[in-house]
Amino acid sequence: MGKVIEYKDVELHRQDLIALKHVNLSVDEGEFVYLMGKVGSGKSSLLKSIYADIPIASGEARVLDYDLNKIRNKQIPYLRREIGIVFQDFQLLTDRSAYANLRFVLEATGWHDKAEIEKRIEEVLKQVGMLNKSYKNPHELSGGEQQRIVIARALLNSPRIILADEPTCNLDPITGEAIVSRLHEIAGKGTAVIMATHNLSLVEQFPARILTCENRTIV
Template identity: 55%
Template sequence: MIGKSVIKLEAVDIYQQKHLVLNNVNLEINPGEFVFLIGQTGSGKSSLLKVIYGELHIANGQGQVAGFDLKNLTEKDVPFLRRKLGIVFQDFQLLTDRSIEENLEFVLKATGWKDKNLISTRILDVLEKVGLRSKVKKMPHELSGGEQQRVVIARALLNDPEIILADEPTGNLDPDTSEDIVGLLKEISQSGTAVLMASHDYHIIRTFPSRIIKCEGGAIHMDAQI
């Protein structure tokens, strides 16, 4: 384990199949930081996120995420790593035939929670954080797109992650709703959970000034400008 950062990559090369996507990546994110990840389509943003959540292995260099050594990560370790991460995608991936409560309960049970009272309390806690406690019994189709994305963020918070990885979380939302969602993620970072958010939305990036990391030309550029 390297240091106390939530994410630390040192001289990491990232490959998709045998194609080198990002070369000599050095990246450090600390608890409570909010960081934008930008770059053109195909520049390596998704590959970088896949390394962080254990879907792509690192060939060269050293990496640690939430206390896990990426170089020596086994298939068995991956679910445990992902419990330390909250992952928010552009498409909500909610179970459409289950209520909001049942969607969140499903995740908790899948990650080892057994006590019904603790499960109920945790579900209400995370829905409170995203402003949707009153929607606990609703079905996904009864919620707006912004509300569904808030449920996804609530789901990401269930196991009290050290970092949230948000991959274009506002891609399907209108501008006002997008600002609400990023404002919520920013609040979450201020309570100590780091957030790494991939985005193409320069309006959002200007509205919420934060550290920017840019993927370009097969490399990562730290503290970039837009």
């Protein structure tokens, strides 16, 4: 199994302050990892560093085939194409249907063939069980349905890594369980998933490796 993330003694800064230090981390393809820790403990900093939104201050960091210490600005979009991101606040475009949200992402990432676009959107909607609601605008969908669309959006470019930042925090427990179950299924098909969460009961229900941010490092 190939490694998709490898950090050795990495230090990350936010506004000139140390966010995390001495981070040693290795994630394999198809692995599911929970990232836990209090608010402000550095979870978001770590996730943002993986898609090159925060630079590596020191140490060695590789994500997929990219050395994050040497990555050039023009390479960053290619790295991000291989990483799907699931936000807690959905970040869907509210003025268009779920289907149009997905089409927008594909067109923005260089897809041109109409039939190919339609086929791919159908595939990811099927994967998250939302094929029959794709014509609805986000405000017509429940929180859980919107989060499923967000997962579909993250899957569009067949990413090798999915980063999910507190994906269940705005959802009721049963919907949250369905979302985590779906993310575990995705990992089972070979995509590495890193999920930041506070929710211990979900972690107990769907066990996987746990990384904890505490004292400015990762345990």
